Amino acid sequence: MRIDVLTIFPKMFDAVMGESIIKRAKENKVVEINIVDLRLFSKDKHRKVDDKPFGGGPGMLMSAEPFFEAVNYIRRETKDLRLKTRVALLSPKGRRFNQAFALKLSRYEHIVLLCGHYEGIDERVARHLVDDEISIGDFVLTGGELPAMVIIDGIVRLLPGALGDENSCKDESFSAGDGRGRPLLEYPHYTRPADYRGMKVPDVLLSGDHEKIKQWRKKEAVKITRKKRPDLLKEDTWTLLESWKKIS
Ligand SMILES: C[S@@+](CC[C@H](N)C(=O)[O-])C[C@H]1O[C@@H](n2cnc3c(N)ncnc32)[C@H](O)[C@@H]1O
Numbered sequence: 118m119r120i121d122v123l124t125i126f127p128k129m130f131d132a133v134m135g136e137s138i139i140k141r142a143k144e145n146k147v148v149e150i151n152i153v154d155l156r157l158f159s160k161d162k163h164r165k166v167d168d169k170p171f172g173g174g175p176g177m178l179m180s181a182e183p184f185f186e187a188v189n190y191i192r193r194e195t196k197d198l199r200l201k202t203r204v205a206l207l208s209p210k211g212r213r214f215n216q217a218f219a220l221k222l223s224r225y226e227h228i229v230l231l232c233g234h235y236e237g238i239d240e241r242v243a244r245h246l247v248d249d250e251i252s253i254g255d256f257v258l259t260g261g262e263l264p265a266m267v268i269i270d271g272i273v274r275l276l277p278g279a280l281g282d283e284n285s286c287k288d289e290s291f292s293a294g295d296g297r298g299r300p301l302l303e304y305p306h307y308t309r310p311a312d313y314r315g316m317k318v319p320d321v322l323l324s325g326d327h328e329k330i331k332q333w334r335k336k337e338a339v340k341i342t343r344k345k346r347p348d349l350l351k352e353d354t355w356t357l358l359e360s361w362k363k364i365s
Contacts, residue, residue, distance in 0.1 A: 118147070118225070119149045119195070121153055121191050121228070122229075123153050123188070123230070124155060124262055125166055125179075127152045129266075138273065139270060142273050155187060166180055166183045170236065176236035177235045178235060179234060181241045184238065201225050201227065203222065203227070204246065204247045204248050205248065206233070207231065207233060207252075207261030207264040208250045209256070209258075212250065214267070216271075216292060223276055234261070302341045302349070303341075305341070307322060319333070
């Protein structure tokens, strides 16, 4: 996969893109990430990319032109590669990012992420340039850079070859859940020691009985979801829980 990010603060990405799983995924050619300085696409002699809003109001807006120029440049550059491209704007007004959305985006060959700043971006970018507007939550951040990094991290770890063990993301929170594609939170994990200051690891995990462990984990996933995120549970998951009760 190739990811291009348009930003006026390219240096913000150095640390996050240069560590851990993303770093390894880049080294192993699982993903190519290009952080593009939007100012290079400004036609202003001072590389200005913002202007005052029509109709008045506080703050400055990012102009449409550098975004259009940059996206068109990237499209021309990748034309011969015939990539399946998705262009997405980071915006608090966008569709909320979640695991299903991450999975959908991970299936594109090429993603272009547009980071806003200041009061936001000229509306023509959202209306005429992008395929998606993505929000990482109902709050307002200073810029689209942190949301872009969140999204890149969420996508990259889903790419084949990014994680050491391919199965790591299959059972995770919001993923396979009950095995029928419903999003549950993940079951609890423990590591050594088996008894830490009287706090004991559940016996079943020490039993060596893999089938029993599997059933216990399924039940715990539903229990934790019920307690912490009941909104995720669907009615027929309860039917499933009843059947698990019968198994154990
Ligand atoms: C200060 S915000 C602009 C907020 C805008 N005036 C509003 O009220 O919707 C500047 C930029 O940060 C990014 N941003 C802020 N919050 C975000 C969020 N929750 N999700 C995604 N991007 C966000 C967007 O790129 C946005 O253009």
